[in-house]
Amino acid sequence: MILADKIxxxxxxxxxxxxxxxxxxxxxxxxxxxxxxxxxIPDLNKILMLxxxxxxxxxxxxxxxxxxxxxxxxxxxxxxKKVSLEEATLYVHNKSEAAKLVAIGAVLCxxxxxxxxxxxxxxxxxxxxxxxxxxxxxxxxxxxxMIAVGCAVIIRSNQYxxxxxKLEISPFELEYGVRGIYNEKLAHYKPIYLRRxxxxxxxxxxxxxxxxxxxxLVDSAxxxxxxxxxxxxxxxxxxxxxxxxxxxxxxxxxxxGEGDYAPHKRKQMKRTEKxxxxxxPLVIAIYLAWSxxxxxxxxxxxxxxxxAIAFAALIGLMGMFDSDDEI
Numbered sequence: 001m002i003l004a005d006k007i008x009x010x011x012x013x014x015x016x017x018x019x020x021x022x023x024x025x026x027x028x029x030x031x032x033x034x035x036x037x038x039x040x041i042p043d044l045n046k047i048l049m050l051x052x053x054x055x056x057x058x059x060x061x062x063x064x065x066x067x068x069x070x071x072x073x074x075x076x077x078x079x080x081k082k083v084s085l086e087e088a089t090l091y092v093h094n095k096s097e098a099a100k101l102v103a104i105g106a107v108l109c110x111x112x113x114x115x116x117x118x119x120x121x122x123x124x125x126x127x128x129x130x131x132x133x134x135x136x137x138x139x140x141x142x143x144x145x146m147i148a149v150g151c152a153v154i155i156r157s158n159q160y161x162x163x164x165x166k167l168e169i170s171p172f173e174l175e176y177g178v179r180g181i182y183n184e185k186l187a188h189y190k191p192i193y194l195r196r197x198x199x200x201x202x203x204x205x206x207x208x209x210x211x212x213x214x215x216x217l218v219d220s221a222x223x224x225x226x227x228x229x230x231x232x233x234x235x236x237x238x239x240x241x242x243x244x245x246x247x248x249x250x251x252x253x254x255x256x257g258e259g260d261y262a263p264h265k266r267k268q269m270k271r272t273e274k275x276x277x278x279x280x281p282l283v284i285a286i287y288l289a290w291s292x293x294x295x296x297x298x299x300x301x302x303x304x305x306x307x308a309i310a311f312a313a314l315i316g317l318m319g320m321f322d323s324d325d326e327i
Contacts, residue, residue: 002064004038010054011036014171024053081172083255088178091167092251094160099247101157106243107236108150109284113291114229115142121225140292147288167254179256186252196245203238204308207231279314283307 001009011021011032018032025032025046034040042050051058116139122128123135174182211227214220283303291300 002038003041003061004036006061007032007050008036010050010056014054021053025049082175083167083172083178084175085178085181087167088174088182088255091255092248095251096244096248098157098160099244101153101160102247103240103243105150105152105154105157107240108146108153110236110239111232112143112146112150113288114232115139115146117225117229117232121222121229124222124225143288174255182252182255186249186256186258189249189252193245193249196241200238200242200245203234203241207234207238279311280307 011018016024018036019029022029022032027046031040031042035042047058047061050056050061116136119130119135119139120132123130123132208231210230211224214223214227287300287303290303294300
């Protein structure tokens with residue numbers, strides 16, 4: 001059996017796609033495809049990496065006459081990494097701490113427009129002799145400052161990646177007793193998760209109520225601005241609650257291999273995470289650009305519910321086209 005066939009065999013035994021193996025090898029999917037079709041041969045360093053990732057010897061990979069690899073059982077099972085209670089606890093802790101920073105960064109970005117709106121409201125009321133031009137300049141300066149700080153905080157969350165890759169990238173199994181402990185932790189946390197998610201959804205859905213009430217009852221542009229501020233604050237609070245809450249819940253599910261992190265759903269979850277990493281910064285950019293261009297803050301908030309519905313639709317569409325068939 002040649003090297004190309006062995007790579008295909010081992011990859012399928014681990015139920016990895018070419019893209020997933022490429023991520024672990026830090027190469028392109030096209031490189032994996034070329035290796036598996038024998039159009040190119042990995043260099044020595046890549047062969048050593050393949051040996052470590054698959055848990056086989058280099059002799060098995062490079063010597064055609066060796067048919068049965070080390071660590072590959074006759075029943076087709078593959079050796080999985082053992083995850084201890086300490087490693088699982090470290091993973092949850094790191095994910096929780098990173099989520100707190102991401103939540104703070106997201107709140108700063110979402111709330112960045114609030115100083116501008118407040119200053120414009122004060123300018124409309126002729127408070128502190130604040131002119132419209134000065135209010136706009138100060139508000140924009142604070143807006144970009146808050147976005148910059150928010151992005152810096154989000155980037156800082158990467159310091160908690162230690163101990164995360166082992167569980168999120170490679171298949172694993174839990175050491176004796178770990179599953180029972182985390183089943184109890186998940187059972188204890190689930191009611192908390194449901195309460196917090198409910199509060200967040202209520203905040204999102206009712207955030208527009210004060211603005212609609214003012215639009216109907218009070219004919220005042222200044223009060224409309226202040227209600228937009230309240231709307232954004234409610235959305236920001238919902239974001240601050242939902243990000244750490246869902247992250248911890250997902251961390252428990254990943255450790256236990258349940259919910260969206262069940263083995264047959266892990267590929268779709270990875271795709272969803274990649275999509276979210278591109279999608280939501282784009283939504284923020286569109287919201288800020290549209291709002292600053294039109295200054296119609298009482299209308300541009302509609303971006304958020306539309307974006308949320310569109311994101312859910314995209315995830316559903318990805319699920320429809322998701323297939324276990326490999327190239």
